[in-house]
Amino acid sequence: MVSDTPSTLSMLAGKRILLGVSAGIAAYKSALIVRLFKQAGCEVRVVMTDGAQAFITPLTLQALSGEPVRTSLLDPEAEAGMGHIELARWADLVLIAPATADLIARLVHGMADDLLTTLCLASEAPKLIAPAMNQAMWHQPATQRNVAQLAQDGWQLIGPAAGDQACGDVGPGRMSEPDTIFEAVANHFTTAFAPGRGPHVVITAGPTREALDPVRYLSNHSSGKMGYALAAAAVAQGARVTLISGPVSLPTPHGVTRIDVESAQQMHTEALRLAPEAALFIGCAAVADYRSASPAEHKLKKQEDSDTLTLTLIKNPDIIAEVAALTAEKRPLVVGFAAETQQIERYAHDKLRRKRLDMIVANDVSQAGLGFGSNDNAALLLWRTAEGIQQRTEPAQPKNQLAQGIIRQALALLSV
Structure with missing residues (x-):
């Protein structure tokens, strides 16, 4: 309309x-x-x-x-x-x-x-x-x-x-x-701010890679397209944007400062370093939940006398929760993402509450043609207000268009 x-x-x-x-x-x-x-x-x-x-x-x-x-x-x-x-x-x-x-x-x-x-x-x-x-x-x-x-x-x-x-x-x-x-x-x-005069926005994007040995790693299907679209949309609104990116093959959006990382621990270090300087933090990266307890120094060899291999994994730091837990004077407004395959609204509400987020973007990655690796996405947006939690459904659309709606909503929360 x-x-x-x-x-x-x-x-x-x-x-x-x-x-x-x-x-x-x-x-x-x-x-x-x-x-x-x-x-x-x-x-x-x-x-x-x-x-x-x-x-x-x-x-x-x-x-x-x-x-x-x-x-x-x-x-x-x-x-x-x-x-x-x-x-x-x-x-x-x-x-x-x-x-x-x-x-x-x-x-x-x-x-x-x-x-x-x-x-x-x-x-x-x-x-x-x-x-x-x-x-x-x-x-x-x-x-x-x-x-x-x-x-x-x-x-x-x-x-x-x-x-x-x-x-x-x-x-x-x-x-x-x-x-x-x-x-x-x-x-x-009608951009929110003059170019480059807006708030500092820090965005994480893409997957992380958790080394098992020098040639193998644990990772996921994230392409980074949603996070990169968010970075471009934030710049278009006049924000100063720092993108903390896992390993992807995407070009850096115009006007964005990019920091490349590999592992969840590296992303954690950069996120906690930059978050206190930011007005808005968006955790869009698909961070691996676990990493190897002891990555092998040399390539793991196939064991001819065994058909199985046992790996010991330990939890990675919860980046978005730690940013949300920063003290008031250091804490930015925090937006998280939830990639789910079922009960999208229920899990989104739970994650918003449990991790003390200000806003969450939930999407159903089980739908063909949406989410990981695709150019389109649909989402459920939930955010906190003085009157309670509000929500809006965004139908399937190109990720760059969805990103614009997400950024405008997040910037609107900053001005409340």
Whole structure:
């Protein structure tokens, strides 16, 4: 639902939005996006790729925006005064919707072979992008690498959504609806703090590895995607973010300070060092509950005379509980995560109470396509207020979008 509150509309009034439209059936929704921004008082200029013009005409977007639509880098009249540089400087924000897999790949590699990609390279404005493609294309490792790189480069992804697709497939890849895209842009202009002026947020992410010998370890399936999405979302809200990361293959989000660790004990050391300096601590890492009591100095050899191997494990420190137990003057607001396979609400309430957390995010990791290793997640949020525990259910959605909702809720608790 599009927010039309006076504060949202006044915040957007006069903002200069450069909308890029690339080739895809979702291009028809670009007309609705232009209309929403014009209703909010924004100035909108549209740039279309050659392929986009096969799906919607420049005349339609010109009529809605009230401005000429640019389609060519080699337009003699427009480029008489270096028009593409002027347009790049004009924008308060660059939004590409829809963004095809091809366009995303070209942006990642810094290509400037048409007007839209050239503007993206030349503009220093914040950049948001709404992918739109077939579900199989979205799932391709190459596409996933590309969108991860865009996020590292500072782009904010909107979606994609999941559902029926024009080709008949069902799954993620649909461009987010125009009102969702509008809300993402509105949220960008209504950030909680000026960039880098917000509170210090410390986030743990990824798995830990507990050595058994020099070549083997105990670990789990965590990819770190949720924690990294939280870090990017916190930076987008103006926070100063330190990410304590277990071993993952993800790029560091733009504007985030990253500290790499391997074991739970190493993560514990860094968390307890940084937590007293933070206003908000988010324990998103999937920390191993146990470690080997005595890791072998050399590689353990297979015992030919035995079919079993006995390991002695000892408990790892409970990082989130120790941070929550800090004295009042050192204690940040503490948000924990609970990855469960059953009775999600019951276990979330129990963990919130038992570990004395301020907020908890619980998700069902038994659901196919959600949680560990996936790009999507759903969650149950619980947090403490003076009136008691409040809760909200977040439906399945891309992790970067879920992260934005979690961060906004956590920052709201800080201001209470």
